[in-house]
Amino acid sequence: MSLELESVFVHLEGEPPLPLIADMGFRLEDGGTLGIVGESGSGKSLLALATIGLLPGGMRAAGRILLDGRDLLALPESELCHIRGARIGMIFQEPMTTLNPVMRIGDQIAEGLLWHREIGAAAARAEALRLLDRVRMPDAARRFAFYPHELSGGQRQRVGIAIALAPGPKLLIADEPTTALDVTVQSEILDLLAELVADSAMSLILISHDLGIIAGMAERTLVMYAGTRFEEGPTETVLRHPLNPYTRGLLLAMPQRGLAAADGPDRRARRLASIPGSVPQARQLPPGCRFADRCAMIVPSCRPVEPAWRELTPGHSVRCIRAEALL
Amino acid sequence: MSEQAAAPPLAPRAARRWPSTLVTGGAITGAFILIALLSRIWTPESPTRIHMALRLKPPLAAGLLGTDPFGRDVLSMLMAGTWTSLTTALLSVLLGLLVGVALGSCAAALRGRFEEVAMRGADVIFAFPAIITAIMVTNIFGPGQATAVTAIGIFIIPVFARLARASALQIWARDFCLAAQGAGKGRLRITIEHVIPNIAGGLLVQATIQLALAILIEAGLSYLGLGLPPPTPSWGRMLNDAQTFLDTAPWLAVAPGVAIALAVLGFNLLGDGLRDLFDPRREGRR
Secondary structure, X not given: OOEEEEEEEEEEOOOOOEEEEEEEEEEEOOOOEEEEEOOOOOXXXXXXXXXXXXXXXXXXXXXXXXXXXXXXXXXXXXXXXXHEOOOEEEEOOOOOOOOOOOOOHHHHHHHHHHHHOOOOHHHHHHHHHHHHHHOOOOOHHHHOOOOXXXXXXXXXXXXXXXXXXXXXXXXEEEEOOOOOOOHHHHHHHHHHHHHHHHHOOOEEEEEEOOHHHHHXXXXXXXXXXXXXXXXXXXXXHHHHOOOOHHHHXXXXXXXXXXXXXXXXXOHHHHOOOOOOOOOOOHHHOOOOOOOHHHOOOOOHHHOOOOOOOEEEEOOEEEOOOOHHHHO | OOOOOOOOOOOOOOOOOOOHHHHHHHHHHHHHHHXXXXXXXOOOOOOOOOOHHHOOOOOOOOOXXXXXXXXXXXXXXXHHHHHHHHHHHHHHHHHHHHHHHHHHHHHHHHOHHHHHHHHHHHHHHHHOOHHHHHHHHHHHHOOOHHHHHHHHHHHHHHHHHHHHHHHHHHHHOOHHHHHHHHOOOXXXXXXXXXXXXXXXXXXXXXXXXXXXXXHHHHHHHHHOOOOOOOOOOOHHHHHHHHHOXXXXXXXXXXXXXXXXXXXXXXXXXHHHHHHHHHOHHHOOOO
C-alpha cells in the first residue's frame, strides 16, 4: 500500500494559527520502508497522528495525505474508522500504557478482528492466539488470558504488535516502538518487526530518534527538524553522504565503538561531538532556516528566507542552501 | 532472557484482609435485604390488619415492638417497610446510574456541544434541593412507587453524570484509548469496551453511597405523604404517624427511626469499604 504526503501542514488553531508541522512530504512505495528520524519535539509523532487522522483537539491538518490515491484528509470520520486499524496499523511507543489494564490481552487482540473482519468470537480467539504465537510470545496459550500488568515490557510490546497486525493492515506505522524497552529486548522486537513486515508484504513507517535503528530497518530515511523535512533519500546515501549539516551533526553525535579509546594528543578529539542548543519551539522559530542558530556552516544568506525543499541528486532531496558544499 | 514469565510468588500471598467497614456494612445491608425478602413471604402479623382492641400496646405487650394507634403490629410494618424502602432506593439509584453514566460517558466521549448541554442540564438539576425536586415530581404525577423512583432518580442522575464524565475524561487521556482509536474504533464503542470497565469501581462505590441517600429521601417523601399511598407500610409514614403519640407511645417513632439510621449507616459503611477495597493506595491505612 503506497502512502504519499503532499505539502502537509499541521496548525494549532488560534489567532493566528501556529504551524507545528510545515511543508512535510514524502512518498512511500507499496512494500517500502521509510524511517523518520529527528530529535524529540521535531514533530515525528504528530505527523504519525495526522496521517491516521487522530490529531489532538485544537489541531488541524492541511495538504494531501494520499493512501493508494485516496486523500485521507478529505474523508469523513466514519470512513477513517475503516482505514485505521484495517488498512493502517499503528504501534505506539509506550507498551506500558497502550494496553487496557482491565482487559485480558487475548481479548484485546481478538477485539480488532471482530471489529474489522466478519468472523465469529471463537474464530477471532483462535486467530488471536495464532497472532500471539506469531509475535513469539513465549507460552502463548497460557499468556492469552493474562492481564497487561502480568507481562514484561517486551512482552507487552509483542501484544501491541499483535494488536496492530490483527486486522491485516497493509501499512504499519511504528512510533518509537522500542524506545521504552531494554536494549536487548529492543533488538528482538526490531527483528520480529522486520520479519513480520517482510512476511506480509506490508509497507512500514518507522519513527525513531535512533539513527542506528533506522539504518538497520529502513530503505529510505527522512530527517525531520523543528516540524519540517530536512533531508530525504535512500538510507545508505543519507547516512554515508548527508547533504544537510543537521544530518551530519546527528551522525557525528552518534557514539561509536573505539571513539572514546582513540588515542590522540588532543583530548577534545576524543570527545563525542554534539549539536549546540536545542530544537526551537514552534513559537520561537528563527527567521530563515530553522537550524540557522545551531548550524556550523551558517552563512548570511541562511537568514533572510527559509530554504526551499529541492531534489539535489535523483531520489535525494534536501532543505539547505549549502548542500552543494557537502556533495 | 529478559522476558521470562513472572515467576510464581516465592511466599504464599498473605491472606487478603477485608476492610472492617466492608464487613460491617455488608452485614448490615445483607440483614436488611434478607428482612426485606422475608417480609414478602412471612411477617409475624399482617402489616395491614387493623386490630382496635390492641391499639397502642407497648413493646412485648403485643408483638415484639408493640402496636400502633390502629393496633397494627409495628415489627410487621417495619419489615414490610424495609421492602418498600429498599426497592424504591434500589430502583431510583439504578435509574440515576443508567441515565447518569450514559450521559456522563457520552459527554466525555463526544465533547463539544453535547457535553455542554448535558453538563449544564446536570447543573440545573443539582441547583434544586433533592426533596423539592421530589415534591415537584410527586405533585405532577401523584404519589406511587413509580413516581417516588422517578423523583429520587432524577436527583441522582447528575451525581453519576458528573462522576462518570470526570473519570471517563481521565481514562480518555490514557494511551490505550488513543491506541483503540488507532485501531479504528469509534468513540462510543471505546466508551463501552474500554472506558466504562475502567471506571466501574468508582461508580459502584458511589452507587452504594447514593443508596443510603435514596433511603433517606424516600423516608422523607413518605413522611410528607408523598411516597407510596397507604396502606403500603413505609418507614417515613410510620414516623409521621408516630409524632402525634410521641409522649404516650415513643416506641412508634424509635422503631422506624432506628431502621432508617441503621440502613443509611450500613450502605455508607459498605461504600467506604468498597472504596478501600478498590483503591490499593489505601492499603495499610485501614
